[in-house]
Amino acid sequence: xxxxxxxxxxxxxxxxxxxxxxxxxxxxxxxxxxxxxxxxxxxxxxxxxxxxxxxxxxxxxxxxxxxxxxxxxxxxxxxxxxxxxxxxxxxxxxxxxxxxxxxxxxxxxxxxxxxxxxxxxxxxxxxxxxxxxxxxxxxxxxxxxxxxxxxxxxxxxxxxxxxxxxxxxxxxxxxxxxxxxxxxxxxxxxxxxxxxxxxxxxxxxxxxxxxxxxxxxxxxxxxxxxxxxxxxxxxx
Amino acid sequence: xxxxxxxxxxxxxxxxxxxxxxxxxxxxxxxxxxxxxxxxxxxxxxxxxxxxxxxxxxxxxxxxxxxxxxxxxxxxxxxxxxxxxxxxxxxxxxxxxxxxxxxxxxxxxxxxxxxxxxxxxxxxxxxxxxxxxxxxxxxxxxxxxxxxxxxxxxxxxxxxxxxxxxxxxxxxxxxxxxxxxxxxxxxxxxxxxxxxxxxxxxxxxxxxxxxxxxxxxxxxxxxxxxxxxxxxxxxxxxxxxxxxxxxxxxxxxxxxxxxxxxxxxxxxxxxxxxxxxxxxxxxxxxxxxxxxxxxxxxxxxxxxxxxxxxxxxxxxxxxxxxxxxxxxxxxxxxxxxxxxxxxxxxxxxxxxxxxxxxxxxxxxxxxxxxxxxxxxxxxxxxxxxxxxxxxxxxxxxxxxxxxxxxxxxxxxxxxxxxxxxxxxxxxxxxxxxxxxxxxxxxxxxxxxxxxxxxxxxxxxxxxxxx
Numbered sequence: 046x047x048x049x050x051x052x053x054x055x056x057x058x059x060x061x062x063x064x065x066x067x068x069x070x071x072x073x074x075x076x077x078x079x080x081x082x083x084x085x086x087x088x089x090x091x092x093x094x095x096x097x098x099x100x101x102x103x104x105x106x107x108x109x110x111x112x113x114x115x116x117x118x119x120x121x122x123x124x125x126x127x128x129x130x131x132x133x134x135x136x137x138x139x140x141x142x143x144x145x146x147x148x149x150x151x152x153x154x155x156x157x158x159x160x161x162x163x164x165x166x167x168x169x170x171x172x173x174x175x176x177x178x179x180x181x182x183x184x185x186x187x188x189x190x191x192x193x194x195x196x197x198x199x200x201x202x203x204x205x206x207x208x209x210x211x212x213x214x215x216x217x218x219x220x221x222x223x224x225x226x227x228x229x230x231x232x233x234x235x236x237x238x239x240x241x242x243x244x245x246x247x248x249x250x251x252x253x254x255x256x257x258x259x260x261x262x263x264x265x266x267x268x269x270x271x272x273x274x275x276x277x278x279x280x281x
Numbered sequence: 282x283x284x285x286x287x288x289x290x291x292x293x294x295x296x297x298x299x300x301x302x303x304x305x306x307x308x309x310x311x312x313x314x315x316x317x318x319x320x321x322x323x324x325x326x327x328x329x330x331x332x333x334x335x336x337x338x339x340x341x342x343x344x345x346x347x348x349x350x351x352x353x354x355x356x357x358x359x360x361x362x363x364x365x366x367x368x369x370x371x372x373x374x375x376x377x378x379x380x381x382x383x384x385x386x387x388x389x390x391x392x393x394x395x396x397x398x399x400x401x402x403x404x405x406x407x408x409x410x411x412x413x414x415x416x417x418x419x420x421x422x423x424x425x426x427x428x429x430x431x432x433x434x435x436x437x438x439x440x441x442x443x444x445x446x447x448x449x450x451x452x453x454x455x456x457x458x459x460x461x462x463x464x465x466x467x468x469x470x471x472x473x474x475x476x477x478x479x480x481x482x483x484x485x486x487x488x489x490x491x492x493x494x495x496x497x498x499x500x501x502x503x504x505x506x507x508x509x510x511x512x513x514x515x516x517x518x519x520x521x522x523x524x525x526x527x528x529x530x531x532x533x534x535x536x537x538x539x540x541x542x543x544x545x546x547x548x549x550x551x552x553x554x555x556x557x558x559x560x561x562x563x564x565x566x567x568x569x570x571x572x573x574x575x576x577x578x579x580x581x582x583x584x585x586x587x588x589x590x591x592x593x594x595x596x597x598x599x600x601x602x603x604x605x606x607x608x609x610x611x612x613x614x615x616x617x618x619x620x621x622x623x624x625x626x627x628x629x630x631x632x633x634x635x636x637x638x639x640x641x642x643x644x645x646x647x648x649x650x651x652x653x654x655x656x657x658x659x660x661x662x663x664x665x666x667x668x669x670x671x672x673x674x675x676x677x678x679x680x681x682x683x684x685x686x687x688x689x690x691x692x693x694x695x696x697x698x699x700x701x702x703x704x705x706x707x708x709x710x711x712x713x714x715x716x717x718x719x720x721x722x723x724x725x726x727x728x729x730x731x732x733x734x735x736x737x738x739x740x741x742x743x744x745x746x747x
Contacts, residue, residue: 093702122704134699138720148704239579
């Protein structure tokens with residue numbers, strides 16, 4: 046589904062991911078964990094094609110067998126990759142409806158898009174007021190993450206990466222988000238990047254990956270989580 | 282050479298050049314006999330002729346402004362000061378000469394405008410609508426006609442107000458306009474009358490409506506309300522390179538006037554306009570001013586707050602692309618106590634374009650307990666573009682509250698990445714961000730115009746033109 050080979054990524058002169066290779070299988074849910082600065086967000090942003098990251102010439106990213114290494118950001122998105130940002134930006138004067146309308150121009154008429162957004166917002170417990178506001182402007186942590194999830198829900202990607210969708214979110218919001226994502230992850234490849242295993246009480250991952258110093262140092266099943274909870278990353 | 286490029290660009294951009302059909306066309310260049318013959322052709326009263334002549338003398342005596350936009354390429358001798366393309370005014374789309382119709386077809390007049398003019402709407406023909414609006418206005422005693430007709434039919438009112446708020450001595454271009462004006466609107470709203478539908482310049486179709494030297498006079502009598510829209514979001518193609526209008530608005534006690542402009546001049550034009558309103562007690566004046574296109578624009582709508590508790594507001598948007606300079610702003614002069622003013626300015630610069638905010642807040646002696654708020658935000662789309670702010674504040678009173686906020690923002694890589702990561706290409710993403718940026722002002726414009734504005738900005742952003 047998603048395959049990275051010899052992925053080395055640097056910002057400026059600093060090497061962040063080192064020769065990372067991994068195959069993410071279709072319709073499986075992954076958890077990517079690791080200490081601060083291990084390269085988790087860099088990995089997510091590199092898959093999405095953020096221009097800030099420099100990729101080594103040997104590195105390859107394949108998505109559904111297609112080499113997307115040099116694809117621009119929007120082409121990756123239209124191929125079916127979605128990234129939910131760790132800190133979603135606020136966009137003055139743009140509502141989530143306006144944003145999605147531009148994305149789905151010619152694919153979905155405005156009225157049914159509106160209906161779909163309303164329905165999903167209700168499910169995610171997003172108020173009408175927040176929905177009509179400029180995206181993420183003056184929004185709480187929970188509201189911002191819900192808006193990311195809402196966009197994922199409307200765009201229906203094949204691969205969705207959630208970068209710390211559980212950070213800055215209160216317990217009620219976390220419950221709402223995870224109960225939706227439990228349903229959402231069906232027939233999709235999902236990568237959760239997270240610092241703590243709270244969200245994993247709600248969502249069972251197929252695989253757990255540990256990233257440290259830009260390398261996947263360990264992968265295993267959900268049992269790996271309880272090991273880390275007890276011993277931390279240092280013991281790995 | 283650069284100038285030739287501009288000319289060339291605009292030809293290519295709009296892809297047309299229609300043969301001109303005209304009944305009378307003055308020779309290029311300006312002299313006293315041109316001024317006299319304009320007045321004579323219009324069969325104007327003597328006082329207007331004298332005003333024109335005086336203004337012309339003043340125009341000659343004044344040097345060019347040495348601030349604001351670069352006007353060195355403006356050649357007064359290369360301009361035709363008076364063209365009458367049809368000898369009588371027409372009242373419907375059908376009556377327009379076919380060249381003009383075709384021209385507007387090609388550049389795409391806003392749909393609302395075209396539907397109206399061509400009588401697309403099934404039940405009504407344009408003329409029926411036009412006449413029913415006129416009938417409705419007449420019933421209420423509202424006068425809405427072009428300035429030439431205004432002068433003919435209501436010489437006393439015109440004489441009482443014309444040039445009293447913006448005398449020809451105000452500035453060189455006000456003098457020029459006074460000397461050679463043609464067209465523009467004359468509006469009078471009687472006491473206590475609310476005009477519910479906005480008065481739109483296109484309701485009074487005439488060949489001179491996009492005149493280069495329009496003169497507009499609006500008088501809103503006590504307790505009345507009117508919204509005047511001077512809108513043409515289609516690129517206003519003109520072979521002449523100067524647009525110099527004068528607009529005077531009188532807002533009487535307790536009245537409210539909103540004046541909305543959405544203009545997109547072709548990129549060879551110098552757009553040098555003087556707009557001023559005067560508010561009496563408890564009156565409200567609002568300017569909503571959207572400037573796109575042109576080579577250089579200098580425009581600072583102002584409100585003279587003469588009556589106690591009156592309010593003035595300017596909302597403005599300026600967009601400067603390659604080789605363009607939008608020098609826009611606002612002036613608020615507080616003459617009376619308890620007056621308040623608000624200026625919200627948003628400017629966008631792209632591909633080396635330049636925007637300047639130039640504003641004046643003046644609080645005169647005796648204007649205590651006044652309040653003024655200025656906010657100007659500039660958005661730069663690239664490193665080459667430029668934005669400056671020139672705020673001036675003069676106050677002779679202690680009990681006043683003046684706030685000024687200014688921000689300069691660049692379209693950041695992160696915001697673009699965010700939008701692109703949703704599947705939006707770079708141009709659309711920039712367009713979305715720009716439209717988001719101007720949203721607080723776009724909201725104030727009637728829907729059909731804000732949609733057009735939105736479309737126009739996307740067009741400018743896509744780089745497919747210019």
